[in-house]
Amino acid sequence: MLEVRGLTKSYGALRASDGIEFDVREGETHAVIGPNGAGKTTFISQLAGDLRPDAGRIVFAGEDVTQLRAPRRARKGLARSFQITSVYNEFSALDNVALAVQARAGHSFRFWRDARQDAALREPARRLLDQLGLGARADVLAANLSHGEHRQLEVAMALALEPRLLLLDEPMAGMGVEESQRMIGFLGTLKGRYSIVLVEHDMDAVFRLADRISVLVYGRVIATGAPEAIRASPQVRAAYLGEEA
Amino acid sequence: MTRGALFWLVVAIALAALPPIAGALGQPFYIDLVRRMMILAIAATSLNLILGYGGMVSFGHAAYLGLGAYAVGILGVYGVTSGWAQWPVAIGACALAAAAIGAVSIRTSGIYFIMITLAFAQMLYYLGISLEVFGGDDGMRLKSRSTFSGLLDLGNAVSFYYLCLALMLVAIYVTYRIVNSRFGMVLRATKSNEARSRAIGFSPYRYRLTAFVIAGAMCGLAGALYANHTNYITPGLASWVQSGDLMFMVILGGMASTAGPMLGAFALLIAEEILKGWTEHWQVILGPLLVLSVIFFKRGLAGIFHA
Numbered sequence: 001m002l003e004v005r006g007l008t009k010s011y012g013a014l015r016a017s018d019g020i021e022f023d024v025r026e027g028e029t030h031a032v033i034g035p036n037g038a039g040k041t042t043f044i045s046q047l048a049g050d051l052r053p054d055a056g057r058i059v060f061a062g063e064d065v066t067q068l069r070a071p072r073r074a075r076k077g078l079a080r081s082f083q084i085t086s087v088y089n090e091f092s093a094l095d096n097v098a099l100a101v102q103a104r105a106g107h108s109f110r111f112w113r114d115a116r117q118d119a120a121l122r123e124p125a126r127r128l129l130d131q132l133g134l135g136a137r138a139d140v141l142a143a144n145l146s147h148g149e150h151r152q153l154e155v156a157m158a159l160a161l162e163p164r165l166l167l168l169d170e171p172m173a174g175m176g177v178e179e180s181q182r183m184i185g186f187l188g189t190l191k192g193r194y195s196i197v198l199v200e201h202d203m204d205a206v207f208r209l210a211d212r213i214s215v216l217v218y219g220r221v222i223a224t225g226a227p228e229a230i231r232a233s234p235q236v237r238a239a240y241l242g243e244e245a
Numbered sequence: 246m247t248r249g250a251l252f253w254l255v256v257a258i259a260l261a262a263l264p265p266i267a268g269a270l271g272q273p274f275y276i277d278l279v280r281r282m283m284i285l286a287i288a289a290t291s292l293n294l295i296l297g298y299g300g301m302v303s304f305g306h307a308a309y310l311g312l313g314a315y316a317v318g319i320l321g322v323y324g325v326t327s328g329w330a331q332w333p334v335a336i337g338a339c340a341l342a343a344a345a346i347g348a349v350s351i352r353t354s355g356i357y358f359i360m361i362t363l364a365f366a367q368m369l370y371y372l373g374i375s376l377e378v379f380g381g382d383d384g385m386r387l388k389s390r391s392t393f394s395g396l397l398d399l400g401n402a403v404s405f406y407y408l409c410l411a412l413m414l415v416a417i418y419v420t421y422r423i424v425n426s427r428f429g430m431v432l433r434a435t436k437s438n439e440a441r442s443r444a445i446g447f448s449p450y451r452y453r454l455t456a457f458v459i460a461g462a463m464c465g466l467a468g469a470l471y472a473n474h475t476n477y478i479t480p481g482l483a484s485w486v487q488s489g490d491l492m493f494m495v496i497l498g499g500m501a502s503t504a505g506p507m508l509g510a511f512a513l514l515i516a517e518e519i520l521k522g523w524t525e526h527w528q529v530i531l532g533p534l535l536v537l538s539v540i541f542f543k544r545g546l547a548g549i550f551h552a
Contacts, residue, residue: 048444050440050443050444069443069448070443070444071442071443071446071447071448072446072448074443074444074445074446075446079444079445080444082440082441082444086438086440086441086444087438087441088434088437088438088441089437089438090433090437091433091434091437095430095434098430099430099431099434099445100445102427102430102431103445103446103447104445104446108427108428108430108431108447108452109427109428109455110426110427110428111422111423111426111427111428111429112422112423112426113426113427114422114425114426115425115426115427115429115430116425116430118427121427157441157445160445161445161446
């Protein structure tokens with residue numbers, strides 16, 4: 001589904017991505033963990049096409065997408081959610097998701113009909129909000145949603161794109177315990193239906209959701225494997241898990 | 246009836262009632278004044294599409310006002326006085342110019358976008374000054390007003406007034422439809438959060454450029470009307486002062502609102518007219534008034550009317 005080879009990105013002397021090798025199989029949830037500053041967001045931004053790598057290749061569904069910009073990749077089925085909430089604040093939750101549905105529906109060079117009355121956009125959007133537990137908040141301005149609701153909205157928008165690969169950048173960031181549990185439960189229902197790259201700090205979530213885990217430290221993947229193998233790896237414990245445990 | 250519908254009904258009735266009232270009072274001057282307000286309201290409405298809804302701070306929108314006016318004037322010089330030919334040429338020329346200017350400037354943002362749009366407008370302004378055949382600095386008188394196969398006489402102040410009223414309402418309605426359509430949602434959403442738009446697959450450039458061209462074309466119509474209104478064209482129509490006035494109308498009236506540009510155009514010209522009656526140094530008073538209005542009416546005049 002996704003193959004990353006030798007991905008490298010530097011900021012001055014800092015190598016944020018240093019020859020990353022990474023792949024995602026069809027239907028797999030592949031988590032990326034690593035300490036702060038390990039280059040996780042830089043990595044996911046390159047996958048999404050928001051950042052251009054200095055070197056390396058990204059092959060998505062058999063096609064080299066390294067040179068494609070974010071909008072093209074999104075249309076090919078690569079959807080991302082942002083670590084720091086990035087929604088349309090002046091629009092309602094429903095508008096936000098409807099815009100994502102609209103993006104999925106093809107070009108938007110339609111100038112006359114009221115998009116807010118368009119059932120083809122509003123109904124799928126409403127269903128997604130219901131699934132994420134935001135149904136009652138559909139008409140609230142995104143700016144007025146709580147932090148946890150923002151995270152849910154991020155995921156709803158990514159799903160509205162009917163992606164083949166979901167890039168989730170810390171979907172649980174800053175959530176309360178209860179909200180996190182609900183989100184983990186929901187992401188669990190997506191498992192197998194989507195291929196997912198999950199960047200997450202919450203170890204509980206990672207070990208419950210991931211089929212495989214890659215550990216990123218200083219821009220390098222130091223280990224990839226099944227959750228048990230990663231948990232047991234002395235190298236990983238030293239580099240990362242040790243700090244948290 | 247909703248508040249918005251009621252507002253527009255009152256506006257339409259009031260504006261439609263003005264010519265007979267002004268005629269009865271023996272003050273035809275008001276017909277002239279309000280006609281000018283409505284023409285500039287069309288220009289401001291077009292600017293609002295890119296400035297208010299698109300977040301593109303174009304400081305050169307008067308370029309299309311000037312270009313539209315010159316299209317009418319220049320065709321007149323060569324004997325083409327039919328409005329059926331002149332006006333589409335004015336609109337088309339402005340659409341083309343906007344496509345060219347937009348293609349370059351929309352690649353930039355922020356202060357660079359402001360400066361580039363200003364630079365293009367100033368280029369057209371100086372081009373107008375250098376064209377001695379068409380009056381150069383002084384501008385020139387139209388050979389005749391645009392003709393419409395005898396259907397409509399723009400020399401008749403009242404019928405021209407009603408044409409401007411109709412076109413203004415159409416321009417506002419068309420803009421209203423556009424900004425609420427799928428296209429408009431993308432335009433507004435991208436102003437709100439460009440990174441998010443890219444992430445879900447919209448390429449902002451095409452949507453912005455399209456809006457830029459629509460706005461230019463609509464302003465070209467205002468330019469064609471303006472040439473007929475004054476029966477005279479001057480390069481000053483494309484000057485940065487005029488661009489600034491248009492921006493001010495939009496901001497004063499309320500950015501990204503349906504009625505805002507019209508209210509702003511009306512308010513600015515009325516204030517100008519009143520102050521001119523008091524003192525020749527009217528700009529000294531108008532300036533601070535505008536500053537105060539921006540400070541106190543954050544959502545513009547439209548915010549007061551909820552329109």
